[in-house]
Amino acid sequence: MTKNPEKHSPYFNLKDALKEKHCPLCFLARKSVTRFFDNLLYERVNDPEIRGSLRLADGFCQKHFWQLLEFQDATGISAVARGVLEFAVETWSQNPKGFSKRRRAKVLCPACAIWHETEENYLGLFLENLNDPPIMVAYEHSFGFCLIHFMAVYSKVEDKEKRTKLLKIQMSKMESLIKELADFERKHTYEFRHEGFGKEADSRFRAVELLKGCSDLLRDWDEFKRKI
Numbered sequence: 001m002t003k004n005p006e007k008h009s010p011y012f013n014l015k016d017a018l019k020e021k022h023c024p025l026c027f028l029a030r031k032s033v034t035r036f037f038d039n040l041l042y043e044r045v046n047d048p049e050i051r052g053s054l055r056l057a058d059g060f061c062q063k064h065f066w067q068l069l070e071f072q073d074a075t076g077i078s079a080v081a082r083g084v085l086e087f088a089v090e091t092w093s094q095n096p097k098g099f100s101k102r103r104r105a106k107v108l109c110p111a112c113a114i115w116h117e118t119e120e121n122y123l124g125l126f127l128e129n130l131n132d133p134p135i136m137v138a139y140e141h142s143f144g145f146c147l148i149h150f151m152a153v154y155s156k157v158e159d160k161e162k163r164t165k166l167l168k169i170q171m172s173k174m175e176s177l178i179k180e181l182a183d184f185e186r187k188h189t190y191e192f193r194h195e196g197f198g199k200e201a202d203s204r205f206r207a208v209e210l211l212k213g214c215s216d217l218l219r220d221w222d223e224f225k226r227k228i
């Protein structure tokens with residue numbers, strides 16, 4: 001493997017994301033959406049381009065509009081919602097059909113667009129680095145991909161040896177999670193209650209994340225887990 005001095009920030013973002021306790025693609029996509037909201041609220045609420053795309057999309061999808069409400073900028077959120085409502089009233093007063101489901105379905109929620117773009121970019125970057133030892137070592141020690149992202153990665157790898165290796169790593173993560181879940185359930189029984197809980201205590205959260213991906217509804221997933 002030759003040294004590559006050209007490695008740029010997305011590569012290191014990916015490498016760092018592989019150290020997180022989340023699916024790296026979900027983590028990076030969620031980070032991009034959060035950055036987009038921060039940027040929108042602090043600098044771009046009045047940006048004509050953003051305002052235009054928000055109006056056409058009727059704002060954000062349900063999930064992302066609720067996520068926006070978790071941010072601390074009440075007046076920024078108010079301005080976003082007002083702009084979308086004003087446009088809806090204006091459109092509806094001119095032509096009620098213009099407010100139809102059909103039109104709305106054509107325009108993707110801007111936050112969903114950011115999510116999809118980020119996951120596609122980093123998925124491609126991971127695939128480009130299947131021969132890169134630091135990335136592969138980081139992957140072996142990572143949380144693993146959620147099943148959705150694992151299938152997306154796996155389906156794009158043509159080399160049989162690489163596919164087998166990826167599958168082996170992913171399966172070992174799933175198997176150890178199954179053991180943790182079983183241990184968690186066992187420790188809830190009267191007989192084993194005295195043992196107390198270890199790292200398996202939050203295994204159910206990690207299992208849902210592995211099965212369905214990381215929620216981007218919650219800004220601080222770890223904080224949420226601590227409250228449960």
Ligand SMILES: [Zn+2]
Nearest residue numbers: 023026146149
């Ligand atoms: Zn994922």
Ligand SMILES: [Zn+2]
Nearest residue numbers: 061064109112
């Ligand atoms: Zn969305």
